[in-house]
Amino acid sequence: MAVSFTAVVARSSVQEVLLIPLKAPKMHMGAPAVFFFEEEISQSENFLQFALVSKCTQGRPPLFEVKRTLQADFHLAVDVLVSSLDSRHLLLLFMLQSDFIRLWLKEQTYIKGYPFRFFKWTREFKVGFEAFVVPIWVSFPNLPVNLYQGNFFKLVAGAVGKVLKVDGATTVVSRTIAARACVEIDLKSCLSEKVWIGYGASGFFQQVVYERLPAYCTGYSKLGYCVEQCRRRSTGIQKEGVQGVNLLQPGAGKLVEGVAETCDAPAVVDGV
Known part of the structure; x- marks a missing residue:
């Protein structure tokens, strides 16, 4: 049985209350204004690091049905907090990265007959705009086998994007044609087909293959x-x-x- 989101938060030994200096309101373009520094904005986003936006344009069942189905179908280790952003978007807050990644990697699922799509929450999120940050599997053909282990491979894959998951066959070195990892990709950024790997006194270019890269x-x-x-x-x-x-x-x-x-x-x- 999944542990409730509330219970996990209550038991957490790290319960930081976000405190930032209070500021007097200012005026900007004829209206009262408040300004936040970049560091303050980043701090406010900490609790959303494992947040997804679910898009349900054709309707949805009640929130408790959504929550119950996600827990059962995806075998979540910890409860997920589900709230409504509007009639077509839900916010899903996860406590564990593993639960967050498991659902994000699912391009689409159906709950009570309604299609649901999942996107990572970012500060740029606006209703009607789909996120351009997506999880993509990438392969590194003919990568030296000694670089398959632990952080060696994570450093290689991390040159392409934030590493979300390493393929099991790569971890146990059972498929050495190509090493694979799922990384976080910004579709608006420049995607390189190769990375340079410094190898002692020399180095080499390593080919990068993006699998099922969406437009x-x-x-x-x-x-x-x-x-x-x-x-x-x-x-x-x-x-x-x-x-x-x-x-x-x-x-x-x-x-x-x-x-x-x-x-x-x-x-x-x-x-x-």
Whole structure:
């Protein structure tokens, strides 16, 4: 039986009360204003590090049904806090990273017949805009087998993105054709097809293969769409003579206002 979210928080020995200095209101553009420093904003986001936004555009069952189904279907170790952001979005707060990753890696699930999609919560979240930070499995073909173990491989995979999970076959070195890890990828960033690995007095470029990398449309801020499918940008792009391409495939560069920006400089791992 899953331990309740409230119980875990109550038993936690680290219950920090967020205290920041009180500030007198100011005026900005004719209206009362309050300003937060970047460090304060980052501090306020700590409890949301394992938060997902669930999108349910076709409706949803009651919150208790959503919660009960998630606990049963995904075998959550600890209870999840489910709250409503609006009629089409739910906020899911997890206490354990393992529970958070297990659900985030699931592209879509059905609860009582309703489709649910999951996105990582970020400060940029707004209703109607899908997150551009996604979990992606990446492979490193022909990586030296001695780099499969522990933090050696996490350092290699970490050059691509934050490591969320290492493939079991890589951990036990039972499949050495390619090492695999699931990493956190920003689809708007420049995705490199290789990383540099410093190897003693020398080094080498290691190939990176992105598995099932989705397209992202900046016109509608939707996953699964690329420029040629975006009606909002297609007119402007055709007028400028720029042909639509699947911009967010591996090595294609990053998407800037519907135009591909090539990533010429490879990622480099310092100090490995």
